[in-house]
Amino acid sequence: MSNCNENHDSFRHSIEVKSKSPTIIQTIILFTFVSLLPFCFLAAEQKKEQNKFQMYNGKIIRSISIEIRDIFDETDSGSLYKTINGVKVNTREQVIRRELLIKEGEAFDNFKLYETERVLRALRFLRNIELSVSPDGDFVDIKVRVQDTWTLIPKLGYSTGDGKEKKFIGIAESDLLGYGKRAELGYAEEDNRRTVQTVWEDPRLWGTEQRLAAAYLQRNDGELSFFSLDRPFRSFLDTYSWGIEGNDVDTIGRLFENGDEYYIYRQRLLDLGFNYTLSSARNPEDEVSRYSFGWAINNARFYNATLKDYEDLSLNPAELLHDEALRPENRRFSGPTFLYEYVKPDFISSNYIDKFDRTEDYNLGIDFTTRLFFAPELTGSNNDSVLLTSNLAKGWRAGEGAFTRGEFGLSSRIERGLGLQNSLFRTEWNFFKVFSPSFYKESFIGRHTFASAFSLDYGWELDKDRQFLLGADTGLRGYDARTFDGDKRFLLNIEDRIYLV
Template sequence: MSHLFLFLWAASVGAQEPARVGQIEIQRIDVFDTAHPDENRPPYTWVNKLHILTRESVVRREILLEPGDTFDPYLVENSERNLRAYPFIKSAQIEPWDRPDGTVGLMVRVQDTWTTDISPSIGFAAGEQKFGMLLRERNFLGRGKTLETNYNDGFGTVSRGFSYRDPRVWGSRLSARLYHSNSSQGYDTEVSLALPVYSLLTPYSTGVQGRHGTTVDPIYKSGEEVARIREEYRGYEAFVGHPLTATSRRAVRSTYGYAFVENVFGSSVTGSSFALPDDRRLSMIKWTVDYEESDYFSDNLINKFELIEDINLGWQAQARLAYASRDLGALRNEVLPRLTVRKGQRLGPRQFLLEGGGVYFIYGDSQWRHVVASAYGSYYRKSFLIPKNTLVIHGEIANGLRLQRDSQLMLGGNAGLRGYRFNAFTGTRSLLFNAESRFYAIEDWLHIVSIAPILFWDAGYVWSEGEQRKARDLKHNVGLGLRLGFTRSATVPVVRMDLSYAPNKEGTVGGGWVFSAGIHHTFDFADNALRRVSRD
């Protein structure tokens, strides 16, 4: 209904004086909506009593319109998306309505999620297992702030961490983050303070951040660890940006910044045939131009069960040029360009495609190195076999040339290929395909969880530089699984459990059968093989 109102308003805006925003009303709904008889009883009412409702001021500050402003339907939609982007908001709708005084009133309805998480975390995949304990509050005292402490033991490391995030410092547009962790491989500390882009019409953005830590990075070959590299890293950055041109539908932004990045490498149980990477120190000035179009649609049964997701089909492109200079403290003079692009398109009333790609390289001392190029796409088809069935087909390709020695393209049980060991395949060129058919069988069972059986197929491989690609090299697996969507939880939106079989024995465990479980979907939208490739 709200979208019909917005359409009619936009169609008639040229024929009359623009309407003004009048009263803005906020309706906050608890984790369980007591207006529904099924939820207005224990144990749901007990949960509501334990939960601190999001404060009205937190909701109101995300509305990009104020009483007296000219009514703009695009800012209304942008405000809805800003609210839905918060993990503590389950749903958000803004309904415009005509007031007797000729102004446009706004009724803002938001429903909270359960944001307190005290739970163990368990993960299994390809012969690896992980156990941890998490204590997290993602809406501290109803103010939208996040506090977290955690402990994890598995996948080769033991770690303890703490983090704090405030998306609106003292009610301003400033966001802040503090993170620290200690592990058996080192430590990591990060601090940031920024004024981010919250709308295409954001007048300016700025920020500073710093990071310092040590770690031990394993190097893999055929799924086996062949070397370890001890690394100390430091990074500091400051930036400021402004729009070159901006409307409520598209914007071009220019950002200027300075960054210092240093990586110092030392041996730690290093294989005899492995040479350590060269130390790196970049002291660089950066210029970035972003182009973004706003072409959103909202739908569910995509990745988050019944929760509404906002999908942007418009062009999103970024071109960055960085120059590192010895005069600024860098080890060498270098140019570091980066280009990324993403676009979506509707292919029918129930299907769409998201596609993109990027290229990054370093040029210095009259030579090219660390060249990384990738392209990817994800196709979604709702009501594929039955009304509540979504088909997802994902594909990506990546290529690296003269990569730094601590960078590897990797696929395996932790990156796209469920039936194989972690980091089973490494090299400089990768190809990956994934297909999942998700059957959303049970919706909001007991008002807590939705259940979706799935069928899947994965195929991919990683080749080394100079090695000829052959179709028979592709490794693949098939399987079935279960997805659980916790509809009232901000912390665990999706839990997955998969059983896969890989007929290709190379890189497998347990005779080809693998059970894996974890949080979130198995493959990301893009660059699954590039998680260990730096593109700073």
């Protein structure tokens, strides 16, 4: 989970646990346990509060008006505010209207209104989403009020706090010309790597339900490219989704010990996938089940590093190991995938968690996913294999302005003749408490959010290119980047976040 990086007081601790590797039977039992956990929580679900517009269900929607407010309200005086409002191209009404799940002439449905609010809040270029309903006999009139945000973000920075020198410059726009499209261009230097990055995202390709995302990174040690075209689930009312994506990586891989590289290799990774998902729900306000099938190809090839690879990373070959036994084994998995997801919507809306005063939605209901990837030799895999993944998330309210949310996850690979490979058990827990604004006499001096996070990664028989690292760049403050390495990782963080704006 992302956290604010400024003004945090943190305590983090890491510990390594050693034990014997679990057997296949133990892993299957653990996988089954994680898979059945959601049903243990069914009785503990809290009944949702009835929405104040529930009594208007069935009335005909006569009109829907949309008001898009400037970044700064008219009450904000000063030429700077007026200049910013004038420079920013306002989000276009058609961008807002196409996201609405409610339509003029249809019967009003309170849940559709509730879902529309969530959909609009998910748009990163909008804030202060308000939907109001005015009844008039057998009709209702709906008003949608949103507020623009400043979306053209210049990026310029330099840091050495984690033991690594970082430089970056770039620009990002998330509401290009008011159409809601995102574009980024940037240059960065880090770890002797120089990167030029370009990103493009169109959440409504040609005004359709389809979403397009593409990225390309050119580095001095190789290149990375990503492409995705899909029709995502935007709300619990959607009945189907599909997606196609590809990821191609040709870079130098590195293994670390005590913060320094001790072995490097050339890696070529190719991931391709397609999926089609059906959503089934008698009452999507209460629970949703999703069934997905598709095809995936994961191809990983590893080669010895060349002299040029060492030069690209400014490394001295004499100071690193050259044992080919350290090089990861080639892998190829190809075959059908099957996924099941069970969701109980129970959202809480809060600001001052990750995005300052921007309100975000967090699902405290059950979200359970399990995926099976069958990869036999018959379909081009290196070995008969089954890859399985299971994840469970659940949250609870903890008083006014507070909530906690936890996740359990398990992933593993079973290969013929090799048994369990690349297995991982992980858990993560977060707690947030948002306090009221603080004042000194009549002057606003900030807001506080208490946040704590706990995470545990426990791996066994991991692939050689999969290494857990812990340091300043992964949340362990007070240490250099990649100070610790291993196949087990524990992290505890306690923060008092202070927001001065």
